[in-house]
Each structure stands twice: as structure tokens, then as C-alpha cells.
Amino acid sequence: MNLDLKDKVVIVTGAGKGMGPAICQSFAEEGAKLVLIGRDTGALDSLKADLSSLVEALVVRCDVTVPADCEAAVATTEATFGRVDVLVNVAGGTGPVGATAWETSPEGFDEIVQLNMGGCFLMMRAVLPGMTGRRYGKIVNVGGTFGMRGRAGRMAYSASKWGLRGITKSTAIEAGPYNVNVNIVAPGMVDGPRFRTKVMPGMAAARGMTEDEVIAEHAEEYALRRISTAQDVASACLFLASDVSRQITGVDLPVDGGWAAL
Known part of the structure; x- marks a missing residue:
């Protein structure tokens, strides 16, 4: 199946670590132009070198929890490539692991919610004026199945991913009239x-x-x-970033081997 992603301009946050490299590699193999965003520019530069034989890529340092950074990253992308076609929000963290709700510190809770929810919101806020103005865009947020069923010892993480579902679904309704699709991929353990x-x-x-x-x-x-593997998640991101899924918006797509369904 031809996903027709060649020369699409794709921003990937958290590109250099975790699932980011596999997702970027998959878009590169489809011929997309990539904007690699993250705080660790060393990892991003290394990834850009790995992808250089496949596609044109731009490295932009950005802390997705800082509004000005997000706006500057999108402005740099538009100045370089003229537009943003796709945003894939991969940047995120794990938060407190093994702590009950009453053992979780307010600081630990706030930090992971700001990263996992706030980071996606700020990047969406930065790209949507351009997407709605051109009446085209795809946003894929990477959530998690712990935001669909919850998990003991992962309350703060679960809360952040559950909230991201609300951000995604509400924005999908608002952006839909402008031909912008907004969806969420929900990996299980990767x-x-x-x-x-x-x-x-x-x-x-x-x-x-x-x-x-x-x-x-x-x-x-x-x-x-x-x-699941990072490639399983990458394949789902490709699908939701393409026009093959043009009539799908506001959905949670679990990539979890069936855990959320059981």
C-alpha cells in the first residue's frame, strides 16, 4: 500500500530516544522530510546522520514543556520547509514507578503531567494555526494503555496519559472542520x-x-x-499520519497485543 508520505513535512518530538528513532526511520523510508525535536541535540545529530542517506532532516533543540521553544521550533520548520504536514508527539517520560497514589510526591506528579500532557498540548497549539489555515494536517499523539485501564504503581503516568486522551479527542472535534485529523496511538509495554x-x-x-x-x-x-516493539508503534503512526486513515479522527489505537481489550 502506498501511504503517499513522500515529501510530507513531519515533526517528531522526542525523536532521539525511546521509540523516536524507529518512528523517524519509518517515516524516512516513506520519503518524508523530518524535523527532529528534543532536548538532547547529540542524540538528534546522531539520528540525522543515520537517516541522511534516506531523507532530508532538520535538528531543532526544543523543550516541549516550554511554550516559546515549541513556537520557535514550528517557526523554524515553516521557515525551512514552508509548512508542517504531520506532528508526531513522542516526547514523554515514565514518572514515578512503583509508588502508590499516597506515596507520589506533588512534584513528581506535576512533572510527568506537564511533560506527557502539557508537552503534547503546547506542540499542538503551535502547529494548529498553520494546519487549520491550510486546511490540512495530521497529529498523532503517543499515549499509553495505562491511560485506558490504569495501573497500580503508575498513577501519575496513567493520569498523564488519560488526560492526553481528552486533549486529543477534544482537539479532534475542534480541528475536524479544517480537515485536520488528531488521533492517539496507545502502546502497551514496549x-x-x-x-x-x-x-x-x-x-x-x-x-x-x-x-x-x-x-x-x-x-x-x-x-x-x-x-510490542518500537516498530509496531511506528507502523501505527505511519497509518494515522497518512491519508489512508483520512476518515479516522479522535480515536485511541491500542498497540498492545490485546491487553486493553481483555
Whole structure:
């Protein structure tokens, strides 16, 4: 299937880490022009070098929790490429892991909500005037299934992703008359460096299990009995960023092997 993403201008936040590189690689293989956004420009420069044989890419330092940074990143993109066709909000964090609601500090709660919710809001706010003005645009927010079912020990993270669903659905209604699609991809557990080094150690310690035991237990909770990969999430982002999904807006698309459905 031809997704017709060649020469589309795609901003990806959090491009250099986590699921970001796989998502950028997938768009590059489709021929999109990429704007790689994040705080760690070293990681972004390395990713740009990896993609240089496939596509034109621009690196922009941006803290998505700072309104002026978001507005400047979009202005730089428009000055370089003339427009923004697609925004993929990947930037996010895990927040407190293993803490109950009453053990979570107000500071820890505020920090993850501001990053996971506020960062998406600020980037959407920056791109939407251009998208609505041109009557074309695709926004894909990366949420999480813990924002669909909740999870013990992940209250703050769950709250941030649950709130992102509301931001996505409300904005989809507002932007729809301007031919702008706004959707959310909701990964379950995604195997990768952050999962292995940040999430699993805390969960294993809290439960008195080895990390491999915790991973195997998670896999058993999924209908497909396997944990998602970054490429699984990237494929969903490509679909929602393309006109193949032109009649889909305001939806949650779980990419979780069936966990949210069970």
C-alpha cells in the first residue's frame, strides 16, 4: 500500500530516544522530510546522520514543556520547509514507578503531567494555526494503555496519559472542520532500552521478582502473548499520519497485543 508520505513535512518530538528513532526511520523510508525535536541535540545529530542517506532532516533543540521553544521550533520548520504536514508527539517520560497514589510526591506528579500532557498540548497549539489555515494536517499523539485501564504503581503516568486522551479527542472535534485529523496511538509495554533500564528494575524490585519473570508475566496478560516493539508503534503512526486513515479522527489505537481489550 502506498501511504503517499513522500515529501510530507513531519515533526517528531522526542525523536532521539525511546521509540523516536524507529518512528523517524519509518517515516524516512516513506520519503518524508523530518524535523527532529528534543532536548538532547547529540542524540538528534546522531539520528540525522543515520537517516541522511534516506531523507532530508532538520535538528531543532526544543523543550516541549516550554511554550516559546515549541513556537520557535514550528517557526523554524515553516521557515525551512514552508509548512508542517504531520506532528508526531513522542516526547514523554515514565514518572514515578512503583509508588502508590499516597506515596507520589506533588512534584513528581506535576512533572510527568506537564511533560506527557502539557508537552503534547503546547506542540499542538503551535502547529494548529498553520494546519487549520491550510486546511490540512495530521497529529498523532503517543499515549499509553495505562491511560485506558490504569495501573497500580503508575498513577501519575496513567493520569498523564488519560488526560492526553481528552486533549486529543477534544482537539479532534475542534480541528475536524479544517480537515485536520488528531488521533492517539496507545502502546502497551514496549520492549527497548527505557523499558529494560527504567521500568523493569523498579517493578521487579517492588514485586520481589526477576526482571525476566516480570516481562514474562506481562506477556501472559496480552492476547497475543508478546510485548510490542518500537516498530509496531511506528507502523501505527505511519497509518494515522497518512491519508489512508483520512476518515479516522479522535480515536485511541491500542498497540498492545490485546491487553486493553481483555
